[in-house]
Amino acid sequence: MRLFSVSTLLLFFSSSGLALQIQCYQCEEMTHDCSTPEFIVNCTVNVQDMCQKEVLVKDDGIHYRKSCASSGACLIASSGYQQFCTGKLNSVCITCCNTPLCNGPRQKKRPQQSAAFPVGTPHVWLHVFVLLLSSVLC
Template sequence: MNLLLYATFYGYLITPGLLLQIQCYHCEEFLLNDDCSLPQFIVNCTANIQNGCQKETVVQQDGILYRKSCASLSSCLITSAGYQPFCSPGKVGSVCITCCDKSLCNGPRHPRSTSSFSKSPCVGLLVTCIVFFKNALLLS
């Protein structure tokens, strides 16, 4: 019986419909007034690999260079930390890299009440997994 429960659980996790896929803005644009957050810049990220969005803002003398893309969240966070000393928003020569884990989160800046990491879609799946294993152990 336990083997059947575990096989069902693992089949549930790898079902194609459960793959975690997000969308991000993807562009490399030098713009004066727009940060390339228009519908034509939206792409589907690679499910379960590119689990975050990245936004790089480079302030230059004559405008701002925006680079946006799908990213591995862990790689983005490492890169962002490395560029932290060079991030001075609004200052010429500034390079800022931000990372987030929600669809289209690398678009126009919106006020946030809480961190995007506190509402990760993975949290719900993790709770489901814990409850499933707890119930499976109780049945054995």
């Protein structure tokens, strides 16, 4: 019973965003936005903690590059190319994000949740997990 409880808790917390691995879309020089399931990859645990998206405007249209990235490398690249992100011919825009599949198409804005109890806050769930785990194992 304890093993079942611990397994259930671990599954719950890994699906709630506390996992240390992120999924991103990955493709090279595609002329279409490669945001479909066959382009989803698992990034390297504890190394690649962000998704990166490059949008290049060329003579023959818009090209996309998407990948996993480390936060340092992605943020340096995006800041280095900021001056070239014009939306015109030869434009290069690089963006970084840190939620699963965030380098895909833009998400529609959702209505804001109530601020009474921030359920999605990871540190709150971590405390709840530790308390439940200690009560199960004791």
